[in-house]
Amino acid sequence: MSGYFDHIEKIQYEGPNSANPLAFKYYDPKKIVMGKPIEEHLRVAACYWHSFCWDGHDIFGAGTFDRPWLSGPMDQAAATQKLDVAFDFFDRLGQPFFCFHDTDVMAAAETPREHVENFAAIVDQIEAKMDASSTQLLWGTANLFSHPRYMAGGATNPNPDVTAFGALQVKHCLEATHRLGGSGYVLWGGREGYDTILNTNVGQEMEQLGRFMTMVVEHKHKIGFKGDIWIEPKPHEPTKHQYDRDVGTVYGFLKQYGLEKEIGVNIEPNHATLAGNSFEHEIEMANAFDIFGSIDFNRGDPQNGWDTDQFPHDLREITLALYYILKGGGFKNGGSNFDAKIRRQSSDADDLFHGHIGGMDLLARGLMNAAEMIEADALEDFKKSRYAGWESGLGEQMLSGKLSLSEMSDAALKGNVSPAVMSGKQEMLENYLTNAVK
Numbered sequence: 056m057s058g059y060f061d062h063i064e065k066i067q068y069e070g071p072n073s074a075n076p077l078a079f080k081y082y083d084p085k086k087i088v089m090g091k092p093i094e095e096h097l098r099v100a101a102c103y104w105h106s107f108c109w110d111g112h113d114i115f116g117a118g119t120f121d122r123p124w125l126s127g128p129m130d131q132a133a134a135t136q137k138l139d140v141a142f143d144f145f146d147r148l149g150q151p152f153f154c155f156h157d158t159d160v161m162a163a164a165e166t167p168r169e170h171v172e173n174f175a176a177i178v179d180q181i182e183a184k185m186d187a188s189s190t191q192l193l194w195g196t197a198n199l200f201s202h203p204r205y206m207a208g209g210a211t212n213p214n215p216d217v218t219a220f221g222a223l224q225v226k227h228c229l230e231a232t233h234r235l236g237g238s239g240y241v242l243w244g245g246r247e248g249y250d251t252i253l254n255t256n257v258g259q260e261m262e263q264l265g266r267f268m269t270m271v272v273e274h275k276h277k278i279g280f281k282g283d284i285w286i287e288p289k290p291h292e293p294t295k296h297q298y299d300r301d302v303g304t305v306y307g308f309l310k311q312y313g314l315e316k317e318i319g320v321n322i323e324p325n326h327a328t329l330a331g332n333s334f335e336h337e338i339e340m341a342n343a344f345d346i347f348g349s350i351d352f353n354r355g356d357p358q359n360g361w362d363t364d365q366f367p368h369d370l371r372e373i374t375l376a377l378y379y380i381l382k383g384g385g386f387k388n389g390g391s392n393f394d395a396k397i398r399r400q401s402s403d404a405d406d407l408f409h410g411h412i413g414g415m416d417l418l419a420r421g422l423m424n425a426a427e428m429i430e431a432d433a434l435e436d437f438k439k440s441r442y443a444g445w446e447s448g449l450g451e452q453m454l455s456g457k458l459s460l461s462e463m464s465d466a467a468l469k470g471n472v473s474p475a476v477m478s479g480k481q482e483m484l485e486n487y488l489t490n491a492v493k
């Protein structure tokens with residue numbers, strides 16, 4: 056009990072007719088959907104950074120939130136107070152999981168030794184908190200982008216001594232994630248890229264990044280961590296060009312360094328849109344390459360071009376995303392992390408609850424819609440008939456490598472083919488989706 060949220064009762068499921076804004080209307084954790092409770096499908100997590108480390112400041116103005124633990128230096132006492140508040144929030148929300156960066160949870164540190172000591176101290180406290188709570192760790196990550204030392208990157212820094220500090224952070228955070236029972240470990244390359252090509256050796260930096268990722272994978276196996284490692288694609292912001300720009304690019308990178316069976320992706324909708332992709336495109340690319348891992352649910356703003364990290368509210372987008380997630384086999388070690396922050400004017404303590412309740416209700420609705428879509432799967436049926444030609448004859452022979460280009464060309468010449476147009480039925484399928492969103 057931190058005292059901070061004492062005015063808020065434990066959040067309950069009250070059903071769609073409830074008028075209580077501090078209750079779940081759709082997120083009924085034990086409700087069975089496609090043979091599994093909703094909570095096990097979604098594996099919802101709250102993120103530490105946006106929820107407890109940000110005081111509401113933006114580039115034009117100071118913090119607007121009343122967060123007593125952020126009012127002075129981030130020393131051990133403040134870090135402990137923050138942890139109390141965070142677990143009080145998780146408990147009242149009944150949050151199954153949380154996610155953190157090393158620097159979110161610990162007292163501020165400058166030197167490598169201080170970093171190790173301060174981090175170890177808070178990991179002990181997190182472990183004790185988790186023992187007394189039902190909230191588990193979804194994933195951990197090391198912050199290799201906020202401190203000025205990382206202004207030119209962590210793994211891709213021109214100075215290997217900076218990369219050594221990064222290695223120290225990742226090693227300790229991976230080990231802590233393992234110890235706390237996390238099921239994933241995320242690497243977001245916030246500054247693994249460049250601001251200007253004029254001072255950057257791109258080939259060299261990619262080699263550094265490839266080797267660094269390999270070292271992380273080797274360490275994972277050495278310590279016996281059975282969870283997954285995920286890269287989180289994002290095209291730019293904070294740097295102009297980031298090497299992990301989208302799922303397709305990340306797959307090419309993983310292939311280049313022989314890591315495609317070892318590392319997957321943590322997809323974020325707002326990062327997808329920044330890369331000029333739709334959210335569902337990124338999910339389907341990850342399914343196609345078999346690297347789908349986890350999601351950082353949020354949304355951007357269609358009118359501006361940065362990562363606004365808002366709580367999701369578009370049921371159509373979420374329904375479609377969950378349809379493709381379920382089609383790919385659903386979450387395994389991954390889950391639904393809200394990498395989302397309430398707005399700067401949402402300055403009441405309970406606004407944090409409204410953001411999460413709305414997000415969880417939306418995910419539950421999207422999941423139920425997606426499950427219904429799969430039950431009578433008109434999209435799948437249509438695609439099956441659309442590609443049926445590839446299951447036999449020329450199509451099958453080409454795919455199984457039995458035909459050369461000349462043989463295929465000869466078949467066309469002999470008139471054994473009927474290259475007729477076939478409607479893609481886009482409007483019919485869009486209507487189908489619209490009707491499935493409820």
Ligand code: XLS
Nearest residue numbers: 196243287323351362394
């Ligand atoms: C930033 C990223 C970040 C990662 C974790 O845009 O989304 O929050 O999820 O480092």
Ligand code: NI
Nearest residue numbers: 287323351394
């Ligand atoms: Ni994220």
Ligand code: NI
Nearest residue numbers: 323326362394
């Ligand atoms: Ni982001």
